Amino acid sequence: MAIRLLLVDDHSIIRAGYRQILQKHRDISVVAEAETGQCAVNCCKEYRPDVVVLDLSIPFNNESDEVSFACGLETIRKIVALRLHTKLLVLTAMSNEPFPTQAVTAGASGYLTKHCAPEELVVAVKAVAKGEQYFSASIRNEMNPDSETNAPLVNLSKRELEVFSMLAESxxxxxxxxxxCLSPKTVHAHRANILRKLKLKNNAELVKMAVRYGVAVN
Incomplete structure (x- = not known):
């Protein structure tokens, strides 16, 4: 029986590329696509896919143009909460920690970057469909606590990381x-803690760090 797949990315041309790669394989069937987190949750309820391949940087719904990794994590959590036994494979541009660990904590079974080879995407889909975990070699290195390449972002709490991501996107x-669901005063406090922990002086330096570690686009 073919693996039933849901593709989630807010760029239709990217989804079309994934579909072309994956549907060359008879044992993989793309049953639906979604461009927002809420649409992905609804598609899971309707189509009950075996695997969801999703980007972390997506809007959660059409009412907001907000695009942040926090929306991707929320999407993962809501799909996991459906208890449909659907496996989640992250395919995103954000390669540095703590994003892989945050995704796994939320419920993802695998993590790839958009620099991966098409063949690796196929291998990863089949692995997570079987109940295995799959991480590209670079991601495994990032998730290794002894890795010298770990980003300073690992020093941030989950909430601080969410605030950091949104500040980075201005x-x-x-x-x-x-x-x-915070007060502006609390967000200001988180911002102050973020700047202190990362030894940054202002938002301009924060954005530069975000670009360096793949949290924001230049």
Whole structure:
């Protein structure tokens, strides 16, 4: 029986590329696509896919143009909460820690970067469909606590990392507060802690670090 697959990415051309790669294999069938987290959750309820391949940087719904890794993590958690035994494979541009670990903690079974070879994507889909975990070699190195390449972002808490991601994408404090169900005062406090922990002086330096570690685009 073919592996039933749901593709989740907010760029239709990227989803089309994935579909072309995966559907060359008779034992893989793309049953649905989604461009937001909420759409992905709804598709899981309707199609009950075996595997969801998703980007972390997606909007959660169409009412907001907010795109952040926090939305991707929330999507993973909501799909896991459905208890459909659907496996989740992250395919994203963010390769540095703590993003892989955060994704696994949320419920992902595998993690690839968008630099992976098409063949590796196929191998990863088949592995997680069988209940295995799959991480590309570079991601395994990042997740190794002894790795010298670990980003300083590992020093941030889960909530601080969410705030960091949204600050890096230049979201206003009030919008961050509303999105994360926090007060603006609390967001300001998180921002101060982030700058202190990362030894940064201002948002400009924060954005530069985010670009360096793949959290934001240049």
């Amino acid at each position: 979201f206003p404090i009030n919008q961050i507060a509303e999105s994360l």
